Amino acid sequence: AAQFNSYCTLKLQNVKSTTVTVKGANPCWEQDFLFETNDVNTGLLIEVWSKGMIWDRALGYNYIPLTEVQYSNEEGSCQQWLALEAELVMRDGEVVGTKNPTGHSLLVDCRFELPFGLMVQ
Known part of the structure; x- marks a missing residue:
């Protein structure tokens, strides 16, 4: 089997x-990333x-x-399996899908966290 050194x-x-x-063939990263956006x-x-x-070669x-x-402010509450796809769908130079x-x-x-003190309605 091919030896992978994978990253996201x-x-x-x-x-x-x-x-x-x-x-390995079944990598696990267990890393958290936080992005801020208003769009x-x-x-x-x-x-x-x-x-x-x-x-480096794109796997998906x-x-x-x-x-x-x-x-959700609860870690693990929004887990989902995502299909990795081979191609990006572009529109006006922006990625809009795969x-x-x-x-x-x-x-x-993947989840939005509310500021401290705010509750999900």
Whole structure:
């Protein structure tokens, strides 16, 4: 079996965060990322990459529209398996989705956290 050294990048508007690189065919990152935004008409792009000697290779993508993200201050409450897809869907130079499933998936807990003291109605 091929040995993978995988990592994820998360992109929201002009902000990009990257996980550590993890070895193996079933990597687990267990990392938290916090993005601030006031534009819910955009989305979070998650990319999974395999680190190479010279070039890194994309293993798959998933785009989460922020309009589909739930509000919760409880960690683990919004976990979902996302299909990794092979292609980005672009419109006017912006990523608006993904297509063509790779057969791989990624478990993600993606949620909006409310400021301290505010409760979900």
